[in-house]
Amino acid sequence: MLTLRELQLDFAAQVYDDEARGMDTRLRANGLTGARRLQVYRNNHLSSLTEALHAVYPVLHRLVGEKFFEHLATHYVRAYPSRCGDLHEFGAQVPELVSAFPGMEALPYVRDVASLEWSYHEVFHAAEHAPLDVARLASIAPQRYGELKFSMHPASRLLESPYPVLRIWQANQPDYGGDGVVDLQTGANRILVIRRALDVEFELLDRGDHAFLSALRDGKDFTAASDAASAVQSDFDVGAALQDFVARLVVVDFAL
Amino acid sequence: MPAAYKELQASREARCRTQSRAGIGLRAEHYRDVIEQRPPVGWLEIHSENYFGAGGRPLHYLDRIRADYPISLHGVGLSLGSTDPLSATHLRNLKALVQRCEPMLISEHLAWGSVAGRHFNDLLPLPYHPDTLRHMVERVGQVQDYLQRPILIENLSSYLEYSASDIPEWEFLAELARRSGCGILLDVNNVYVSARNHGFDAQEYLRGIPPHLVREIHLAGHTVKTFPDGELLVDTHDQRVTAAVWSLYRDATRRFVNVPVLIEWDAQLPALEVLVNEAQQAQTLLSETYADIA
Numbered sequence: 330m331l332t333l334r335e336l337q338l339d340f341a342a343q344v345y346d347d348e349a350r351g352m353d354t355r356l357r358a359n360g361l362t363g364a365r366r367l368q369v370y371r372n373n374h375l376s377s378l379t380e381a382l383h384a385v386y387p388v389l390h391r392l393v394g395e396k397f398f399e400h401l402a403t404h405y406v407r408a409y410p411s412r413c414g415d416l417h418e419f420g421a422q423v424p425e426l427v428s429a430f431p432g433m434e435a436l437p438y439v440r441d442v443a444s445l446e447w448s449y450h451e452v453f454h455a456a457e458h459a460p461l462d463v464a465r466l467a468s469i470a471p472q473r474y475g476e477l478k479f480s481m482h483p484a485s486r487l488l489e490s491p492y493p494v495l496r497i498w499q500a501n502q503p504d505y506g507g508d509g510v511v512d513l514q515t516g517a518n519r520i521l522v523i524r525r526a527l528d529v530e531f532e533l534l535d536r537g538d539h540a541f542l543s544a545l546r547d548g549k550d551f552t553a554a555s556d557a558a559s560a561v562q563s564d565f566d567v568g569a570a571l572q573d574f575v576a577r578l579v580v581v582d583f584a585l
Numbered sequence: 586m587p588a589a590y591k592e593l594q595a596s597r598e599a600r601c602r603t604q605s606r607a608g609i610g611l612r613a614e615h616y617r618d619v620i621e622q623r624p625p626v627g628w629l630e631i632h633s634e635n636y637f638g639a640g641g642r643p644l645h646y647l648d649r650i651r652a653d654y655p656i657s658l659h660g661v662g663l664s665l666g667s668t669d670p671l672s673a674t675h676l677r678n679l680k681a682l683v684q685r686c687e688p689m690l691i692s693e694h695l696a697w698g699s700v701a702g703r704h705f706n707d708l709l710p711l712p713y714h715p716d717t718l719r720h721m722v723e724r725v726g727q728v729q730d731y732l733q734r735p736i737l738i739e740n741l742s743s744y745l746e747y748s749a750s751d752i753p754e755w756e757f758l759a760e761l762a763r764r765s766g767c768g769i770l771l772d773v774n775n776v777y778v779s780a781r782n783h784g785f786d787a788q789e790y791l792r793g794i795p796p797h798l799v800r801e802i803h804l805a806g807h808t809v810k811t812f813p814d815g816e817l818l819v820d821t822h823d824q825r826v827t828a829a830v831w832s833l834y835r836d837a838t839r840r841f842v843n844v845p846v847l848i849e850w851d852a853q854l855p856a857l858e859v860l861v862n863e864a865q866q867a868q869t870l871l872s873e874t875y876a877d878i879a
Binding site: 331332333334336337338340341345353355356357359360361363365366367369370373374377378402408409411412413414415416417419429453454455456483524533 | 631634635637638639641642643645661662664667668669672675678692697698699700701702703704705707708709711712716717720745746747748749750784810811814815817819866
């Protein structure tokens with residue numbers, strides 16, 4: 330007799346990978362065929378994972394339509410199998426899949442819209458954080474400021490796109506009242522996705538702010554982050570920027 | 586299982602069931618309504634994994650709602666019956682949630698859902714065989730030792746039976762509970778669905794479960810799928826409990842007296858009052874038999 334492990338491996342191979350492993354002959358004959366019974370599990374799996382992707386990517390779903398989304402999801406489920414019993418972890422590589430997916434050439438901005446939706450999803454479930462402890466910062470000797478490593482709010486993500494993805498996202502919300510026309514030539518978006526309390530918010534960033542925060546996110550110290558911002562925006566005022574980010578809960582902690 | 590945490594659990598349950606109440610599954614779409622309307626239900630059940638995040642709306646509402654209602658945790662993704670090691674991350678998240686909301690009950694399924702690192706995010710049936718039983722006893726033991734509390738194991742709806750199964754499901758479940766010290770979450774809809782799909786007698790199933798092992802009952806709606814070669818009942822949780830399942834529940838209340846009962850509804854979610862209405866029907870049946878017997 331098969332061990333439980335062998336049975337589980339065969340079940341998975343036959344039901345989810347379409348490999349013939351004789352599973353249908355290892356079922357009790359009782360009315361419906363074994364193939365029919367296994368098909369119920371195959372369908373359940375695909376429909377529940379497709380639904381999980383739809384929940385995270387409603388704008389992508391709207392942009393490509395129901396049929397194409399299902400087609401995408403079917404590929405995704407196979408190419409990037411779920412690795413976790415918590416379905417909220419599923420779907421991180423959708424932007425990667427759509428960036429090279431046949432049929433998506435006419436919608437070059439879709440990858441970045443999908444990245445924005447995944448950022449939204451992560452931020453929605455991320456941890457809360459108290460504001461930066463300003464008294465603690467004041468106790469640091471000024472000559473050491475350059476070495477400080479500031480960190481961003483755990484419920485925040487940065488995104489940069491050559492397309493106006495925020496407009497595209499907004500125009501595809503269920504409660505959107507505009508005409509839905511987005512001029513793709515209206516320029517690049519640098520977006521901060523952040524949740525300070527319960528609601529996820531989007532903020533458009535200047536070039537300098539974006540470079541500064543990206544450097545912090547990547548673990549650079551204050552000097553390196555200031556340099557990165559000045560390199561893309563010559564009038565960048567790092568003192569004012571830091572103060573503003575602390576006040577707006579974007580920068581919430583630091584380490585020396 | 587250590588007697589100490591069994592005793593602790595008994596007192597925890599006693600607080601919640603002087604006379605057991607009907608509860609409903611709490612879904613995100615109903616957070617605001619539950620807080621504003623304070624529906625007349627005895628308790629609320631959540632899917633554990635929906636609260637594994639580090640923060641945000643789900644935990645915010647859970648903290649508010651648990652101040653007003655007893656909560657039970659119902660896991661769908663632990664993959665208890667898998668032959669992969671239990672996920673340490675999953676267990677850690679579950680324990681953190683247990684500490685956060687001090688649930689009256691914690692339940693998992695008599696099922697597997699992953700192998701070789703791949704998850705199917707579904708509740709897949711196990712072959713009911715002495716080897717599988719030993720495996721499940723060990724796995725339930727691992728979870729209970731880690732959580733330092735007994736858990737409940739729920740029977741699932743299934744669409745196939747393995748030829749290797751040589752123990753009826755009810756015997757398997759009862760024996761698992763006896764050996765591991767877990768309780769049983771008896772899903773009456775699942776008993777009905779599997780009985781119809783596999784041609785066994787639902788009454789025999791109920792008779793095969795020792796009354797003292799059942800700590801919670803589930804009720805839900807199912808769907809009949811018709812194929813050219815026959816039909817299957819599928820556990821869809823997307824509609825009202827059917828008349829046949831209400832009738833089976835009435836029988837169950839006579840055997841499993843004063844057990845908290847829950848209305849599950851996960852897809853095509855209706856307004857909160859529809860769920861509350863279903864729970865009130867369950868409450869009526871539960872109270873009737875309790876009054877008869879008490």
